[in-house]
Amino acid sequence: MDETATLAESHTEMTEILLPNDTNTYGRALGGVVLHWMDVCGAIAAMRFANRGVVTASMDHVDFISPIDLGEVAIIEGYVFNTGRTSLDDEGDPTPVPDVDCPTDEEVALRDGAKEERRRQLEDVVDRLESE
Template sequence: MSEILMPNDTNNLGRALGGSVLHWMDICGAIAARRFSRRQVVTAAMDHVDFIAAIELGDIVTTTAYVFETGRTSMDVKVDVYTERPDRGERNEAATSFFSFVALDESETPASVPALRCPTESQTELRAIALEQRQARRRELAERTTEP
């Protein structure tokens, strides 16, 4: 998904509101989960979000997402946000997080999802990267919460 950061989504410094970025991330993640499961989905969880760089008024904001793990009714989705400033030839990572979505049937109860297959080497690599990044985040969080 791509957007141009407009004034309605900025704070008083002319940078993206965190809530707007989260909104775009949730929608993009839901699209990936819905395409994968071919069902309606709801957001079940979101890991902490890393805001890596500011998004400035007028920046092109691109949000990408892909399913990297599945359960019986759930899908884990990696979501990344990039900024682009074509006039400067810049493209930078702006935010990243992991979302979990649950697929729903016609009665809006959890429904099974297909098993994840990675038929290409690049898909296998993306999955491995997402799994390692999520594990590293969880280790860091565990270490921070156990420090005196």
């Protein structure tokens, strides 16, 4: 596939308020709820990018760094900075996806920063596993 799409075309931002049904006994966000928000935002970004349906095939790693308290507003932001080879067509069969194009210096910096952060996070996971 020679088709490309820009990183900016995939940009997605969602705003959520933490309601009582989505909290644990401490009044903080359930991890599964936050993962759900992330998955929906990522799916929308991927669908905008690929211009077709997508599925979440894997997730590398998530660390919850600070809590979201009842009533707080969370902003979930996503964009496509890297792709695999395929997504799904209308019949659910694998089909090629566009390559990521970054026509501006800002998009290049965003993509490169995301790739470097992912590399660093995966190295941290490996280090944790090896130290157990």
